[in-house]
Amino acid sequence: MEKTLYFQLLGTRGSRPVLARDFVTFGSNTTAYKIWADEMFPLYVDGGSGLFREGTRLSKDITDFTFVLTHSHWDHILAFPFFHPFYRPETSARIWGTASFKDTFEELFKHQFQTDAFPITYSEIPADITFKTVGGADTFTIPPPSTSASKAPARKRPEYTVSTYQINHPGIDLGYRIEFGGKTIVILTDLAPIKNNPLGHGMENFTRNDEIRYEEGLTEFCQNADLLLHDTHFNEENIRGKEGWGHSTEVMAVTLALQSHVKRLILGHHAPEDNDQIIFKKLEHARHISESHGLEVLIPEEDAILTL
16 A cells, blocks of 8 residues: 655755855755654654754653664764754664675764764763664665664564665665555765776776676666655865865766656755856756656755655
């Protein structure tokens, strides 16, 4: 039975937050997203500065939190030390993410609380936080938090089904495919073109055949998604010479969406240098090249909620 799924953009930017008069339409905070269904617990993706505001406006009665992290670059995690619910002893949080080539996922998360960088050590946080490590080709389910799971038999508990795919970005970066109630959301932030440009850990010695398999796997990963959020940090002009930075353009996003038969495409992870006018142009171009194919392309404003 199909369910209604909701998707909220808590932060829309990449690299760093911005604040200026001509940057207000699409938002100023870095990447964080919220996914939920009616009567289901929310699933947060990443913890950029957009997560900070979410923590300040939530009721203190909300004590359980579930996160999945794409990777541990600063713009995707910088709000965690400032997330208000972590400073309440009644809070319980579960966090899924990937290890790096040298640190465990838990160590990566705790690095933010080093005494030389932050006045509160991780051991001083009263919340109960647990870490679950996932890899680049996993499929798993996320059940309700234990506090709510105990109220119903296991066979009746709804779960999110989550799949991962390592995408082309420096270090280890995961794309997420999240399914619930017959609806699918795919989040790809951050990723770069792979051809002659392998960036991710373990991709260093990719041959052209490896690159082709990666492209085919990514297309399959996004196949028939109801909603795809795709990194469009660059456009076709300013990506030149910056292919190694790990980001995409609106043309790359539309191409993948069409190949994968995606229903709706969100252009995301906007560069902090891109003002409203530049982002509008990106949207217009993406719609122009996709209009004859029936693909809906949009750039929601920060805090906007989409219904699937």
